[in-house]
Amino acid sequence: GRYIYIGTQEGVALYDKRDGTFTLLEQFKEVKITSICGNSKHIYFGTLGKGVYVYTKKSGSIKILHKYFVSSISSLYCDEQTLLIGTYSSRLYQYSDSNLKRLGGINAPYKPVTGIAKYRGKYYFTTHGQGICSYNPENNTFKRYSFTNNYFLCLAASESALFAGSFGSGIFQYNSQSDTWTSFELSDLYLSRDIQNIYISGNTM
Numbered sequence: 001g002r003y004i005y006i007g008t009q010e011g012v013a014l015y016d017k018r019d020g021t022f023t024l025l026e027q028f029k030e031v032k033i034t035s036i037c038g039n040s041k042h043i044y045f046g047t048l049g050k051g052v053y054v055y056t057k058k059s060g061s062i063k064i065l066h067k068y069f070v071s072s073i074s075s076l077y078c079d080e081q082t083l084l085i086g087t088y089s090s091r092l093y094q095y096s097d098s099n100l101k102r103l104g105g106i107n108a109p110y111k112p113v114t115g116i117a118k119y120r121g122k123y124y125f126t127t128h129g130q131g132i133c134s135y136n137p138e139n140n141t142f143k144r145y146s147f148t149n150n151y152f153l154c155l156a157a158s159e160s161a162l163f164a165g166s167f168g169s170g171i172f173q174y175n176s177q178s179d180t181w182t183s184f185e186l187s188d189l190y191l192s193r194d195i196q197n198i199y200i201s202g203n204t205m
Contacts, residue, residue: 005043005055007033012045027062028053037076037083044083046073052085052095065100077116077123084123086113092125107142109133115155119162120176126152126164132172132181145181147172156198156205163205165195 004015011028015021028045031053035046045053049072052065075086083095084103090110092103111130116123123135131150134143151167162174163184170193171184198205 005036005038005045007036007045009033025055027055034073035076037078039078039080042078044076044078046076046085048072052076052083065095074112075114075116077118079118084116086116086125088112103135105140105142107133107144108135109142114153115164117155117157117162119157119174124155124157124162124164124174126155128152128167132164147181153195154197156200158200161200161205163198163200165198166193167195168193171195171198 002016002018004017006013006015009032011031012025012033014023014025016023031050032048033045034048037044041057043055043057045055047053050064051071052073054063054065056063071091072088073085074088077084081096085093085095086109090112092109092113094101094103109125109127109130111127113125114128115126121138123137125133125135127133127150129150130144131147132145132152134145135141147166147169149166149169152164153167154165156163164172164174164181166172169183172181173184174181
């Protein structure tokens with residue numbers, strides 16, 4: 001696309017790649033942004049204390065989802081049909097077809113969700129203190145994966161791989177055949193054990 005959306009503690013800046021200019025969006029003045037995701041029609045902004053802002057690209061209009069819940073958003077994930085919302089209050093929501101519902105059940109996250117990714121038909125969630133959880137939308141069930149250190153900060157997925165970054169224990173990789181997570185070994189000389197974010201591009205992480 002033409003624009004890059006940048007979330008800050010003071011609002012949202014729009015960078016125009018065509019002419020190299022920045023514009024501050026007045027609709028987000030003094031709104032603290034915690035997370036951003038988007039699809040072909042909308043950009044979703046997670047905020048601190050004001051729920052989720054839905055920005056329509058074509059019209060520039062704003063819809064605020066905090067009428068459903070006033071909360072601080074810790075993470076977002078979206079595709080063309082579904083928006084998943086993780087909160088610092090340890091709740092998990094699904095927004096689809098203008099309907100918002102809370103996801104819950106046995107093994108559902110009860111700690112703050114720090115990352116969300118979709119991999120081979122399931123959604124995965126890293127948490128701050130509960131390890132990693134998966135959600136199968138076909139049967140509405142959760143599964144929990146426990147670790148010696150259950151504090152995780154991020155997730156990243158490609159078509160062939162799923163990685164999770166931890167707080168203090170490095171990177172873990174998911175094996176779909178055995179349904180297990182294993183440590184992704186790399187010398188401390190090259191990589192800190194605290195993984196704040198992971199980005200995958202082609203065959204490179």
